[in-house]
Amino acid sequence: MKYIRAIFSGILVWVAVSISFYLLEQILFVKNAFFWQSFMVTIWIVFFAIGAAKFYYLKNYKMSGLKLGIIMSVTALFLDVIITVPFVEIPNGRSYESFFTSPILWILAFLNAFSVFIWKKYENKSGV
Numbered sequence: 001m002k003y004i005r006a007i008f009s010g011i012l013v014w015v016a017v018s019i020s021f022y023l024l025e026q027i028l029f030v031k032n033a034f035f036w037q038s039f040m041v042t043i044w045i046v047f048f049a050i051g052a053a054k055f056y057y058l059k060n061y062k063m064s065g066l067k068l069g070i071i072m073s074v075t076a077l078f079l080d081v082i083i084t085v086p087f088v089e090i091p092n093g094r095s096y097e098s099f100f101t102s103p104i105l106w107i108l109a110f111l112n113a114f115s116v117f118i119w120k121k122y123e124n125k126s127g128v
Helices: 002-026 034-057 065-092 096-100 103-126
Strands: none
Touching: 002 034, 002 065, 034 065, 034 103, 065 096, 065 103
């Protein structure tokens, strides 16, 4: 059960990031500014990751923050493979290669895992 909840936490992060990019593409002043969209989502993903981690740990499961963060990131990447690229990227003239060679994707995946790891480490020290 704990792995299903970890995967669901990854789905939550993926949904939050996807919705964020979609909404930012609708805002006039950042509509065509991928740099600014990415910058904002890079900040927000820290909060998305911590929120999803808090959801996971509501059941008092004992999984390391790093392991949870990696599972969440891998889940989001898998959803990118089966949903984001074929239904969003390819219709817009991009490819799997362009999507998965983007440094922004890997920065977001790393930040997700790292945020969960650091948050869990801090939570353990503070006794929260």
